[in-house]
Amino acid sequence: MVVNDMVHLTLTLLLLTLTFVFYVLPVSMCTVFILFIVFTTENTPLNLAFMALERYIAICYPLHHTKICTVKRTHILIALICLITVISGISDIFITLASSSLDFFDSNVVCLRMNVFPSPIVEQKRNFSYVVLLFVVWLVIVYTYFKILFSAKKASKDMKKARNTIILHGLQVFMCMTIYISPALRDRLIRLFPGSAPDIQFAVYVTVQILPRSLSPIVYGINDMTFRKHMKAYLMCKRT
Template identity: 40%
Template sequence: MNSTVNSSRAVQNDFKDVFIRNFIVVFFGITINYINGIFVFIFSRSLVFYMESKYILYIHLVINDMIMLAISVTLHVLTYAAPLVNVSVCCILLLLGSMTHKNTPMSLAGMAVERYIAICKPLHHSQICTVRRTYMLILLIWCVSFIAELADIIILLVMRPLSFFSSSTLCYPLVVYSTSYNADKSVTVNVLFLSFVWIILIYTYFRVFFAAKSATTDAVSAKKAQNTILLHGVQLLFCMMSYITPLLEIILVPLFPNDRNKITFSNFLITNVFPRFLTPLIYGIRDQKIVSYFKKYFLICIVTCKW
């Protein structure tokens, strides 16, 4: 009798823990996407933002983060609500999630280059950073990330029977892409991507830093651009943490076996959810033009609601 009661209590406690974890993830996911959605709304209602490349790149990063966060939260909830997912459906979700994940560092690199051109080559900025070229850059970013992630599916098509795609599995990259070729490809691509982005961020940061010391450059604008690129580096560090999450879990879980769920949950929040909140902070709150339009629409909303 006591064992039955204890089992019932254990099940209730597990359900309570799962519910709380999923509630926290969904709550923060909706909240962050709501905040990002406000900036998307402001951008869509203000034609002035359509004419400047830095705002186009910014809003692309915001939309990319919204998609990535939505997919990450969906996959997290699915691991508890419906652990086994059709492999074909899972591959599509993982493809979109991985693409948006890789889009983030490439977008940060593109935004850093735009700021470098604006500060170090101001006379050529309007000719180099045109609206058309900005959209071409965004298209290139998506194409590169799509090709990089499509390689995983092609490897599966070669290494696995077709029946594998009609089966069900836990929708987790290391589970679905479990071949040695997938692992080698993942390491190679991640090293190339992150090395490329870090080289660009470091180069643009120091070029803007030295430009800020010269008398021919607007020191205030250069300092602001310098801080923006530095914040991009912080955001990239958070993105990189997702690559070392499995290693952290391998180290921490044996040390704290009773806290396995807490460790994996904390890692998920720190590497997948909270970094998505940095994007509106870096540009949205620090940019006076966006803040002015935000106040404008906020006041209109207050007046409208009163009526």
């Protein structure tokens, strides 16, 4: 998930910079950027769901954890997540090819998903897939949280750590959900404040793309005592 977030942030930051410098880009170039951004965006909620499921197995079925969560199965699961998101992105290209002329790919547009894939079918398919994926992810997060809460001993240190991790996963999933309402919110704010369109787009980018992925190192770092000690020292401007 960390590698996925690094790729996502690198691509979105590069695309944001190119958009501010050139404003419009060739559709062919935008298609490559948008596809990889879509892949890494849709990977994040699925990664969080399966990581919560792994914590559930580790706490509720500790004797079976090493047999169920093997390295081979982890690789298969990662490949399955990538396959789901790749199919989602590739289907957008086929729909666009069927509904647009080839000259469209030689034109220049503002590099947004709705401009690169203008067909209304793409938007309908995207909304449907987002609803299904979010329902599945939230179901897994809620189920694993309550199972850990009621199945493990209250005094268990591992249970508390797993429970707190899943809570943070839920917060991160909630923040990732903002990407699904960001286009409507951005358009509404631009209509209200047309003179501040670049600032609004940048603020939405930071809120929707940067903040949810900034939680990843915190989620896994703050549970480590050594990391927590040094982070506290740096925040308090103390030397260790």
